[in-house]
Amino acid sequence: MVPNHSIGYLNSKNKNECYGCEACVQICHKDAISMKEDSEGFRYPHIDTNKCISCGKCNMVCPYEHPPISSEPRIAFGGYHKNPAIQQSSTSGGAFSAIVDGWCDKNYVIFGAAAKGLIVSHKYITDKSQINSFRKSKYSQSSIGNSYAKVKTFLKEGKKVLFSGTPCQIAGLKSFLGNTDQELLLTVEVICEGVPSPHFMRKYDSYMQKKYGSKIKKLDYRNKNKRKWDFEVMSTLLQNGRYLRKDRWFNPFWSIWLAHLMSRPCCYECSFATLPRVADITLGDLWGVHLYCPELYGKNGGASLVLCNTKKGKSAMAAARQYLSGHKLDLATACKYQSPLRKSIDKNPQRKDFMDDLLILPYEELCRKWAKKPTFQLLWSKYIWGNRQKVFVWNILHSKVKK
Secondary structure, eight states, X not given: OOXXXXXXXXXXXXGGGOOOOOHHHHHOTTOOEEEEEOTTSOEEEEEOXXXXXXXXXXXXXXXXTSOOOOBOOOEEEEEEESSHXXXXXXXXXXXXXXXXXXXXXXXXXXXXXXXXXXEEEEEEESOGGGGGGGOSOOXXXXXXXXXXXXXXXXXXXXXXXXXXXXXXXXXXXHHHHTTSOOTXXXXXXXXXXXXXXXXXXXXXXXXXXXXXXXXXXXXXXXXOTTTOGGGTEEEEEETTXXXXXXXXXXXXXXXXXXXXXXXXXXXXXXXXXXXXXXXXXXXXXXXXXXXXXXXXXXXXXXXXXXXXXSHHHHXXXXXXXXXXXXXXXXXXXXXXXXXXXXXXXXXXXXXXXXXXXXXXXXXXXXXXXXXXXXXXXXXXXXXXXXXXXXHHHHHHHHHHHXX
């Protein structure tokens, strides 16, 4: 097929048209394509014209040029893992671990994003007891490496494969696999609100070295800190053993990222941030739980939203139900509280100004200029009359109604 030279980064060099999924890199048998960072820290494919034979395979697997088939969600489920330890060690309610246990019975391989310091890469494991490395959200675009090619090899060997990632990574995998038999493949996507520039956390790391004399060893963006799921506490463990925690509303990262000041250009017009969905299963936090299903709040230990988008996803979820406390939800209501399920993020008109400052300003000065401080009204609504207090009152009233 002749490539469309008007769309797709490989043709147009328009950064809004590249998800960074790396499918084009893995399909090239001449090793003519590599991923290189731009000035903002985002990776884009670079073609070595001396090696390229113009076969067009890279265009064929680009999910921007050829989006894979998507499916409308069939059911929505809300709940959390019955094992408190798994719930605690997960970002939301531990639904991913339950799905792994239900799907991966024998002869399986599991792919997911694992972090080492600030570096996030896709890996695979063959023993689900090692799943802990794939738990927890990593707010950084992972390097895929040769994961798609590995998936294809494992499928041809007759292994069951569970592949987790962002929606665009799932799209890249499906485009790469093409006509490969995918009956043994289960795809699990996370609800994504855009990937931030890695430069911000590099600046944060430099700040830690300057202030505490040590680099970051481990970063947990969503530490529950004794059942504080919806406080989205960020914890930082330094190599010298120092440990720091900060609630979301005092954390410059959350303030700047959620203002959509430093997301990858394509995230502002992502084709996979809407319904229908590209993966068999979609996972996220059960936001709005205290409003429409407070019985699933679980003392603020974390709750998951699960959308089953295909028959395979529905079947996998049926096997996972034995490990979960929860129930089906009204699909429209569940999606109401998940903006990234309905549309891509809005582009902040000050993005360019922020990104210019990100490259030159020290971390402290950058945060003073761009991170917003919490208002008294916000702190009151979170700490004094927050979700925990509202659910507590609901439980009292609900108990009286029962009596």
